[in-house]
Amino acid sequence: MQVHTVLCFGATPGCGNVALVIEEGPATPEARQAFARAQPHPACVFLDAGPGPAWVADYYYPHARSPLCLHATLGAAQVLFARAGDAAPDIVLATAMRGQALRLSRQGEDFFVALQPQDVPAVAVDAALAAWLLGQPGLMLAGAPVLASVGSPKLLIEVPERATLHALHPPLERILDWGRAHGVNGCYVVCRIGEESYEGRNFNHLDPAMEDRATGVAAGALSAHLGRAITLHQGGALGAPCLIRTRLEEGEILVGGRAELVPGN
Numbered sequence: 001m002q003v004h005t006v007l008c009f010g011a012t013p014g015c016g017n018v019a020l021v022i023e024e025g026p027a028t029p030e031a032r033q034a035f036a037r038a039q040p041h042p043a044c045v046f047l048d049a050g051p052g053p054a055w056v057a058d059y060y061y062p063h064a065r066s067p068l069c070l071h072a073t074l075g076a077a078q079v080l081f082a083r084a085g086d087a088a089p090d091i092v093l094a095t096a097m098r099g100q101a102l103r104l105s106r107q108g109e110d111f112f113v114a115l116q117p118q119d120v121p122a123v124a125v126d127a128a129l130a131a132w133l134l135g136q137p138g139l140m141l142a143g144a145p146v147l148a149s150v151g152s153p154k155l156l157i158e159v160p161e162r163a164t165l166h167a168l169h170p171p172l173e174r175i176l177d178w179g180r181a182h183g184v185n186g187c188y189v190v191c192r193i194g195e196e197s198y199e200g201r202n203f204n205h206l207d208p209a210m211e212d213r214a215t216g217v218a219a220g221a222l223s224a225h226l227g228r229a230i231t232l233h234q235g236g237a238l239g240a241p242c243l244i245r246t247r248l249e250e251g252e253i254l255v256g257g258r259a260e261l262v263p264g265n
């Protein structure tokens with residue numbers, strides 16, 4: 001088994017959200033989940049050779065298997081492009097749970113994942129639901145909450161101030177229970193900090209210590225909802241400042257940033 005540790009979406013060298021990229025690892029979902037549960041890192045992706053030219057990517061958080069994890073996909077891109085060489089053409093992955101096609105590209109120091117907007121569950125959402133999920137009665141929002149997805153549905157909630165964003169300590173079990181019941185992968189809360197810049201926090205783990213440093217699927221979902229390219233900051237208050245960039249090209253949403261292999265891997 002080969003295990004590569006990659007810092008993904010780091011705002012500067014040496015920072016980022018950690019992903020483990022595993023080759024020749026355990027074969028069954030149960031064994032993969034057990035491996036992910038034993039790690040001190042937020043996400044694992046198991047790479048398998050596909051029946052065609054595409055690799056198959058199977059994603060696991062410590063608490064659950066996931067249809068898509070973009071920071072782990074960025075880690076896979078770093079490993080695969082390092083092997084193929086800087087001049088390599090785009091690389092294609094297929095997700096294990098849903099067979100979603102992901103096109104990986106390298107642009108300078110950044111790696112990008114190309115996706116398309118996906119359907120979301122038919123669930124009614126409003127400000128009262130957002131306030132209840134976040135444990136903040138009377139919470140003021142900057143706009144109506146929405147569901148959006150580029151492969152893993154998120155409830156997007158925009159608050160008007162950074163102070164509000166940073167002060168959130170939501171009831172995580174409530175968010176996870178609601179998400180499981182409705183097919184939604186947690187809440188992503190953002191505030192606008194510039195013309196096309198946002199800061200965000202992701203709530204989809206039971207353990208507050210496992211809060212995501214960078215959530216690429218949420219950046220893609222937000223960009224899909226807004227219909228424009230954005231820059232998204234995350235993880236600074238957690239000691240791992242991350243920066244996610246999105247682009248819109250010919251109907252696709254490109255989500256990208258830095259991916260740095262940890263020495264010794």
